[in-house]
Amino acid sequence: MNLASDVVNARLYPAGMLTSLSRSEVERLHDASHGDLYELLRRCSLAVLNSGNESDDAEALLAEFRDFDITVEQFNRGIRLELCNAPGIAFVDGKIIEGVRELLSAVIRDLVYYDTEIGSNPSYTMDTGEQITNAVFEILRNANIIQPRVEPHLVVCWGGHSISRAEYEYTKLVGYELGLRKLNVCTGCGPGAMKGPMKGATIGHSKQRVKNGRYIGVTEPGIIAAESPNPIVNELVILPDIEKRLEAFVRLGHGIVVFPGGAGTAEEILYLLGILLHPKNADLPFPVVFTGPAGSAAYFEQIDKFIRLTLGDQAAARYQIIIDDPVAVAQTMQAGLAEVGEFRSEVKDAWYYNWRLQIDEDFQRPFEPTHAAMAGLELHRDLPVHELAANLRRAFSGIVAGNVKPNTLAAIRAGGKFEISGEKAIMDKLDGLLSEFVAQHRMKLPGVAYEPCYRVVSGE
Numbered sequence: 001m002n003l004a005s006d007v008v009n010a011r012l013y014p015a016g017m018l019t020s021l022s023r024s025e026v027e028r029l030h031d032a033s034h035g036d037l038y039e040l041l042r043r044c045s046l047a048v049l050n051s052g053n054e055s056d057d058a059e060a061l062l063a064e065f066r067d068f069d070i071t072v073e074q075f076n077r078g079i080r081l082e083l084c085n086a087p088g089i090a091f092v093d094g095k096i097i098e099g100v101r102e103l104l105s106a107v108i109r110d111l112v113y114y115d116t117e118i119g120s121n122p123s124y125t126m127d128t129g130e131q132i133t134n135a136v137f138e139i140l141r142n143a144n145i146i147q148p149r150v151e152p153h154l155v156v157c158w159g160g161h162s163i164s165r166a167e168y169e170y171t172k173l174v175g176y177e178l179g180l181r182k183l184n185v186c187t188g189c190g191p192g193a194m195k196g197p198m199k200g201a202t203i204g205h206s207k208q209r210v211k212n213g214r215y216i217g218v219t220e221p222g223i224i225a226a227e228s229p230n231p232i233v234n235e236l237v238i239l240p241d242i243e244k245r246l247e248a249f250v251r252l253g254h255g256i257v258v259f260p261g262g263a264g265t266a267e268e269i270l271y272l273l274g275i276l277l278h279p280k281n282a283d284l285p286f287p288v289v290f291t292g293p294a295g296s297a298a299y300f301e302q303i304d305k306f307i308r309l310t311l312g313d314q315a316a317a318r319y320q321i322i323i324d325d326p327v328a329v330a331q332t333m334q335a336g337l338a339e340v341g342e343f344r345s346e347v348k349d350a351w352y353y354n355w356r357l358q359i360d361e362d363f364q365r366p367f368e369p370t371h372a373a374m375a376g377l378e379l380h381r382d383l384p385v386h387e388l389a390a391n392l393r394r395a396f397s398g399i400v401a402g403n404v405k406p407n408t409l410a411a412i413r414a415g416g417k418f419e420i421s422g423e424k425a426i427m428d429k430l431d432g433l434l435s436e437f438v439a440q441h442r443m444k445l446p447g448v449a450y451e452p453c454y455r456v457v458s459g460e
Contacts, residue, residue, distance in 0.1 A: 007065070012081050012096055014105035026074050037115050040221055044111060044238065044293050045070045047224040049083075049090040051231055053215060058225035059406050061261065072108065074383050081108075103229055106143065110238040111221070113142050113361050119240070129361045131357035136247050137353055143237040145216060145252065146352050152337040152344070154214070156186045156253030158268045159193025160261025160442050163225055165284075167260050170293040171196030172328070174257060177330035179204020179213070183337070186253055189217025192313075193259040198232040216252075217359040220245045226404035241366045244272050250429060251354040254337045255287035257329060260296045263434070266303070267396035271363060272313045273307065274389025283341050287336025291329045302436060310392060311385055315411065343416035348375025362390040369398030369408060374454075379422025379430075395420050399434070402453030403443055404442040412453050421457035428439035431456040 046068050050061060055111055069084040081104070090100045116126045117138075124135050132140075159171065175185060175197030185201045187194035195253050198215040200436055205213035217233035217357050220241055229236055241247040247298050250272060258269060276286060300321050323329050341351065349356045367373065377391045398418055401408040412418065421427065434456065442452045 005212050007068075007085040008083070008088050008091045008094065010083045010086060010091065010094070010096060012083070012101060013075075014079060014081060014108060015098075015102045016107060016109065018079060018104050026268070027080055037111060041108065041111055042068065042070055043070075044107045044224055046087070047228045048107055049087045049100060049102055050225075050228045050235075050237070051086075051103060051258055052089055053090050053228060058404055059409060061225055062406065069180040070167045073224070078109075082196050086263065090126040097389055099231060099234070102232075103233065104331050106236040107238060110139065110143060114139060114240050117142075129359060132244070132361075132364045133247065133251070133359070136244050136251065139239060139244075140237060140248060140252065140353070143235070143238050144374055145235060148350070148352050150351065152254035152341045152351055153182070154184050154216070154254050155197075155251060155333050155337075156249050156256045157193065157197040157259065158188070158249075158256065158261065158278050159196075159259030161190045161192040161194060162262065162442055162444060163192045163260055164295070164440075166293050166295055168192060170291075170296075170319070170324075172200035172385055173199025173326040174291065174329050176204045177285050177326045179206075179210070180208060181190075181330055181334050182208055182210055182218070183330070183333065184214035186214075186216040186218060187248070187263075188227060189219045189224075189229040189233050191230055193265075194227070195232060196259075198230065202232060208389055217264060218245055218248050218252075220403065222405045222407075225406075243364055243366050247359060247364060250275060250359075251357060254340045255333045256289075257333065258290045260292045260299050260442070262437045263396045263399040266433070267393050267400060269307070270301070270311075270393040270396065272387050273311055274386050274393060275357065275363060276318045276358050276362065277311065277385055277389065278358045285336065285339045286318075286357075287333055287340070289329050289332055290319055290321045291325075292323065294324040297323045298410060299436075299440075302433060309429055310352070310381070310426055311389055315385070315389075322406075337371050360386060362387065363393070365402060367394045367397055369394070369418070370411070371418060374398045374418040374420060377420065377422070381423060381426070384423070395430075399454050409453075417452065418454045419457050420454055424458050427456050 001135060031370050046065055060083050065085060066088060067085040071082040073080045073082055090096055113424055118135050124131060126132055148289045176437050178185060179201035185197045187197060201213060214235060215232050218237055219227050254274065258265065275281060292300060306323065320332065344351055347356065377395055402418060404411050438450055438452065
């Protein structure tokens, strides 16, 4: 972590689409950044200015730079950013690092766009799943993440920010093999298993003389401070909440690789499988591989057992487990993406956004992890499988929030640990899985004492 004295005051101009704005757009940006949006803009900007610092303590970051301030000012029909007491890690010889300037511009672009064009737009009432899906598309398109007329090429990589060195090195090897096959990488943008595949892919792309390699980071305001964008991210997009972030992953990505992780990775797995189990998605090709080094075999065995107990063998049939073989992972993805391209061409669906994927509103509606909401989750196998998957996803989402989100951390300090209850067989497996995450330091970075924010209550 930077010393509190290592701060910089700077005046700079944004990058990307923010360099060419109408007078009306400039006024909206200025007004939004000085109103209710200011605190959100300040927190997200601080997170990207902290790029490269791999601490996952959002509260400590906010406290250390409590005097940080950002102002969006009108200037010659454009905008200029005034930074006060910004983290010194974002600067070299007093000048902001170019990649950080781009990420900072993305923060302003996405937060203000959603606030002014979608959140307050009566056309986007978010009353239906279709409207939510359209909103996600609009945010991605505005961020220039959508690329038409390009064959399926994007592999989403999920995994924890707190992983072992051996697991991290393995993620780089997989990324390298993906890059050699000219595939691009999309992750949650943070450190660990989010950084490794991107780092490996840069070498593979360099060998293949790929000059426009894409390293897309997809995040949301509540988690970005705990998982600051890693320095390799060259396209950043901020969705308004976890649910829209997850939908962006599965509609953008043509295949998904899952590395070892903690509660957040379990949340992503359950979200994906809950969707793929929908009958309308039964014939939809979507390659999914769980992978890690030899030492992670037991981790995936435990994940596999939990999935089979809760969601059944039909869920396990939607993924492959490949241990300690980066080449096989990349070849499986390459073959799967070719199948995705053929399928979408046949059904006349877009290559760049998976419109055909059916996502129930249970997976789209934001879940606020309060004590009452967590205690009220129904977790038993009498539920339809997609409902159980949705509720399990919410349980893990609440744990993630309790681990890293300042507002949820404050609520837990005030009201005690979340309680999670349900069918005894599920609770026993859940408790065992979470205990292993804690023992393997998958909840917080090594060296940081972890106090669980939850208590698993075994039912009948």
